[in-house]
Amino acid sequence: MEFQAPRGTTDVLPNDQRYWRYVENTASQVAESFGYRRIDTPVFEDTNLYIRSIGDSTDIVEKETYTFSDRGGDSLTLRPEGTASVCRAYMQHGMHNMPQPVRLFYLCPNFRYERPQAGRFRAFHQFGIEAFGESDPYIDAEVIEVSWRFLTSVGIDDISLRINSIGDSNCRPKYVDALQTYYQNYSQSLCPDCVRRLETNPLRLLDCKMESCQPVIQSAPKSTEYLCPPCNAHWVQLQEYLETTGIGYEIDNTLVRGLDYYSRTVYEITPPTERRTNVIAGGGRYDGLLEQLGGPTTPGIGFGMGIERVIENIRRLEINIASNPKLSIMFAHIGEGAKKEAISLSSQIRRLGKEAFVGPSRGLRSQMRYASHMNSSHVIIIGDDELSTGLYTLRDLSKGDQTEITADGILNFVKTHDIGQKVD
RNA sequence: GUGAGCGUGGCCAAGUCGGUUAAGGCGCCAGGUUGUGGCCCUGGAGAUCGAGGGUUCGAAUCCCUUCGCUCACCCCA
Structure with a gap:
C-alpha cells in the first residue's frame, strides 16, 4: 500500500x-x-x-x-x-x-x-x-x-x-520565587529535567513524575498559601x-x-x-x-x-450507545426492465426523505444477502412477474415475512412508516 | 528528539534453531435453493511474507540498512 x-x-x-x-x-x-x-x-x-x-x-x-x-x-x-x-x-x-x-x-x-x-x-x-x-x-x-x-x-x-x-x-511571582528558593536546596538530588525546569519553568517542577523528585514535591511550598x-x-x-x-x-x-x-x-x-x-x-x-x-x-x-x-x-466502560433503527429499503431486481423500475421507485422514495437504494446487479440470492448486510429494513423484489401484474413483493427483513404491494402502495408504506420505527 | 516491542491476503493470525505448491479463522465472491437474506454445507478469488541489499545450492525464517506501526519518556486533550 x-x-x-x-x-x-x-x-x-x-x-x-x-x-x-x-x-x-x-x-x-x-x-x-x-x-x-x-x-x-x-x-x-x-x-x-x-x-x-x-x-x-x-x-x-x-x-x-x-x-x-x-x-x-x-x-x-x-x-x-x-x-x-x-x-x-x-x-x-x-x-x-x-x-x-x-x-x-x-x-x-x-x-x-x-x-x-x-x-x-x-x-x-x-x-x-x-x-x-x-x-x-x-x-x-x-x-x-x-x-x-x-x-x-x-x-x-x-x-x-x-x-x-x-x-x-x-x-504568583512571589510564589515562584519561594518555590525556586526552596528547590535550590535540593538541586543536587533532582532529576536532570527538574534541574532544567528550575530555570525555565519552575511551576512544572511540581508535576515531575520521577520517583526521586517526589519527596521534594511533597514538602514544597503550596501556591494556595501565597x-x-x-x-x-x-x-x-x-x-x-x-x-x-x-x-x-x-x-x-x-x-x-x-x-x-x-x-x-x-x-x-x-x-x-x-x-x-x-x-x-x-x-x-x-x-x-x-x-x-x-x-x-x-x-x-x-x-x-x-x-x-x-x-x-x-x-x-462499554457504554451502550442507542441508535434508532430506521426505515431503509433495498430494491432487488431481476431483469433490465425491473432494474429501471427499481431505479425509478427508489428515487421517488428518496424524494420523500427516506433511505432507499438499488440492489447490486447480481443474482437475487446475492442481492438479498447484500440487503441483510446493509441492515436494510425492507426489500422490494421486482421481476418479470411483478412488472406484468404491477404487484411487487415487499419483504420485511426483520420479521421474515412478505406481502404483495403496488407501486402506489410502496410510496404510501414509506410515508406512513417513519424513521425511528423499530425494525429489529 | 530518546528508548523498547512489532510488521505474513481487506482483518485476526500459524509458521521464524533456513529445505518441495506459505496453515487456519473472519470477511468477500459463487454454488447448494433455474426468483428470496441472517444459520449450515461446498467451492473460488485474494500474499512479490513492510521495503532494499547481503549470506546460502536454497531465506517469511540468518545478517545489515531503511520505512512504517505501537507503547513509553518529554509535553499535552
Whole structure:
C-alpha cells in the first residue's frame, strides 16, 4: 500500500461514526443547557496569535505547531488549541459590547506535531467552552460543572476532579520565587529535567513524575498559601460554589498547566487510571489573556476536552450507545426492465426523505444477502412477474415475512412508516 | 528528539534453531435453493511474507540498512 493516513491521524470509519455523533450531540446539548452558544473558528490563524497567547517558550509553540507560509507570504499556523481563536473572535466581533458574560462552546479539530501514543494524536478533536466578562467565581464553578455534566451525561462517571489556584500576576511571582528558593536546596538530588525546569519553568517542577523528585514535591511550598487576598477570596468561594453543585473535588497543589496564560483557577478531570495521558479535560481561568492579545481587559475562563479520549473511555466502560433503527429499503431486481423500475421507485422514495437504494446487479440470492448486510429494513423484489401484474413483493427483513404491494402502495408504506420505527 | 516491542491476503493470525505448491479463522465472491437474506454445507478469488541489499545450492525464517506501526519518556486533550 503506497498511501496511508499521515502519522498521528486516523480515519473514522462508518461503524465508529455513532460514537462521534453521540459525543458531539451530547456536548452541544449539555453546553446549550447552560446557555452556551456554538462558535466555529478557522482551522488556521495568524501564527502570532498563538505565540502571543500560548506563550513562545511553551512546548506547543516551540516544537509542536504546524506552521507554514501561504502563497502570499503570511505565516499561518494550524490551530493547536481552541482558546486563542475564540478570544480573537470575541475581540474581532466586538462581543465585549454584548451582555456579559458571553458564553461560547466549540467542537473542532486541533493539530500538534507530537509523537503519537495512546490517547494522543497529531490531529485530534476538542470540545471546549469559554466564558468571557465574568470574574466572579460562580462562573469558574459553572465551567467545571459543564465539563463534569457532559462526562457523566455521556456515561463516564468514574471520574475525578482536581483543582488548584496558581494566583494572578500580583501574587504568583512571589510564589515562584519561594518555590525556586526552596528547590535550590535540593538541586543536587533532582532529576536532570527538574534541574532544567528550575530555570525555565519552575511551576512544572511540581508535576515531575520521577520517583526521586517526589519527596521534594511533597514538602514544597503550596501556591494556595501565597495567594493575595483577592485571589484567596476567589479560591475559597470557588470551593463553596463547587460544593453547592454537589461535584466532588480534590485540591491538588501540584496541579499546574502547560499554557502560560492561566491565572487563579486551574483544573483537570481524569478517569481512574494513573496515566497522565488519560487527562480527559483540563482548563482554567485566563484573566490577562485578552488584554495580552490587544483587547480590552476582560476576564475569561474555559476548558478543553479531548474527544478521542472521551470516546476511548466510552469504549473502556462499554457504554451502550442507542441508535434508532430506521426505515431503509433495498430494491432487488431481476431483469433490465425491473432494474429501471427499481431505479425509478427508489428515487421517488428518496424524494420523500427516506433511505432507499438499488440492489447490486447480481443474482437475487446475492442481492438479498447484500440487503441483510446493509441492515436494510425492507426489500422490494421486482421481476418479470411483478412488472406484468404491477404487484411487487415487499419483504420485511426483520420479521421474515412478505406481502404483495403496488407501486402506489410502496410510496404510501414509506410515508406512513417513519424513521425511528423499530425494525429489529 | 530518546528508548523498547512489532510488521505474513481487506482483518485476526500459524509458521521464524533456513529445505518441495506459505496453515487456519473472519470477511468477500459463487454454488447448494433455474426468483428470496441472517444459520449450515461446498467451492473460488485474494500474499512479490513492510521495503532494499547481503549470506546460502536454497531465506517469511540468518545478517545489515531503511520505512512504517505501537507503547513509553518529554509535553499535552
